[in-house]
Amino acid sequence: MKILCFTQFYIPDIGGMQISNSLIVEGLKKKKVEIELHLFGNSRKIIVNENLTINNHKFIPLSFFGHLRTLLLVISSIKKVKPDLILFLDESITRSLGMTPLKLNFNCKIFSINSGSTLTRRNLHFKGKLNAFFIKRGYEYIDKLFLSESTKNDLLKNHSYLESKINVLGRPISNNFYLKEEKFLNWKSNEKIPVLMSVGGLWKHKGFDLIIKSLALMKKKYGCEKCEYIIIGDGPEKKFLSDLIKKHKLLKVKILGYKPNSDLPSYISQSDIFVIPSINEGETFGRSCVEAMACSKPILSSYLSNLSNLVKEGENGFVVKPNIKNFYFAIERFLNISRSRYIKMSKSSYKIAIKYKQENIVNQLIKQFPK
Template sequence: MIKIFTPSFADENNINAQNLTVKQIVRRLDPDYFQVTMFYKNNIVDFIKNRGNTKFIKWSKHGNLIRFFLHHIFNKYDIYFYPRYTLLENLFLIINRFRKNTKIITHLVHSVSEESKNDILLCKILNSSTVIVGNSPYVSKTLYENFNIKSKHIYNGIDKDHFFSAKKNLIKTYDVLYVGSLQERKRPELVIEAADKLRNYKFGIVGDGPLKNVLSTKIKNKKILNVELLGTLSQKDLGNIMRRSKIFFFPSINEGHPQSVGQAIACGLPVIAMEKIKVDYVINNENGFLVEDDDDIITMISLLINNKTLRTKMSKKSIAHSSNFNWDYSVSQWIDTFMEVVN
């Protein structure tokens, strides 16, 4: 029996990318061979609750750090999976320094750079990890180039329970859809700027974050009536919105392998993303465009909206390409990794 602890949350309504990933992995681990312990706040998603051999630690408003400390003092695990960059990891690294019996498996989900060497906790985790797995070849490449650490990669799958193509033609609510946190590196302001220039098209923005009020004020001051801030949506509602959109626009320039882009192609959306992030969900000129220059964004959006034949062709290519990102296959790779580390 392999005992795994992950500082991830099992809640149904927790749509943080790490937690979505870990839930999909845990649901596919055979409970006869893998015991998993993870956090929860309120309502545990059914497929984790019913899995068997899964233990849960309640996350409360207060006292989480001391509960975490005591739990790891009195419980030993084979694997600490998917560390985050928080006080919990700092504490765990101190505990494990003395016991040295728990293997740390880090899933690196963002590219790193020379500046990343200034992130003390990131460096501690990377140096303490038994195995590091990138979520794309590009992420693993940046790790080697900047830290001289070799790592394999395992793609995330796509949740086909919620993200799939429409069986019939649906009336489109949005011409252009963006999904992601509203923070600086994601550049959601470019969606607002595009909506301002393309007033005949309807834009939807899904997500929340520190730039929400800034974006809302900009929309109000410039009277941009063709864009909606939709806030955070459940996975079910997000899938429905994607199937009712024409194209997906993702202007971020600092990513790993963003799940929202994979979800979009599974729903049949052509994608416009930045070439810089090397997202393998998009094959340039096949199921979307990888744009090198911001000045080309408006041209590409207009081209896809106005050319239905091209949009339909790319939509079919997106659906076909999405089949290459399968959770069952991804988890089989994770299982191999767990077994190799423990044995």
């Protein structure tokens, strides 16, 4: 199997899509699939080995001319390589394909793995409408479109004609996150102060301030801090959150800053419950949620449709509408659960996360390859 792959999101850049795309390519490489990878942007180096060739192109497919250059590059690469399969790892490549004025015949299947879809957005402005127009044209060339469950549902609300092309595929999680069952942390709330943890960019919509304020209420009620709260991440809200922590004199709430994805298993494994307090949908998959579940952690989450297939109320976590009082009561519920229930929730998280393990996602993708 010879695959020609295109993307602008790839390691060493930081982000969920970069991590997912590199895990997909790495997983295919382990299966001895021959891949030629084309990257767009300035930050990468050309890497060559026996199973993977990476070609770096310094322009990115964002402007009109960038899209046209991408289209010409895709066409010329296909003619040169003659692949068995073309794989797009982000939607901008599909948008470039939609700009062709002539009907093209690539003589092979085209798959696209998308984090989200422009067609699920409101696209009220001219640029958004134009992007949606080219995406719709580009989708005509796509044989199989791989999306998360939530993105699929959102897309089919107004674009049911795409149903035959869509396949549900989660984003892969590194094998490093999956702890063996005997390493599940047993809940012993009477022996230590429990540790809550969140991972993500420090943006307002992430809702980390709601947890800080909930813990401040708890301190006021009990006269002491009942748990630790660790936030891993960086971003524009860091000063605001730091000032909020100082204001409420919360000595057990800490912002650790950015940590590489490869270091996260060791941090998450030391926590007792993982918290996702986002105040809007934002994400299409929920990578940090699955990574925590792979570490056998129960989840305390805002009610988000994109996490509804991951976090089950009472089964592997608690789900609430995001506000200070709801999180306060949810944390209090967690502090009072039994050891046996905690272990049951931990195992449930791990069981759900297993299907997103890198090798499982890659095998699921390979099953869809043309024979």
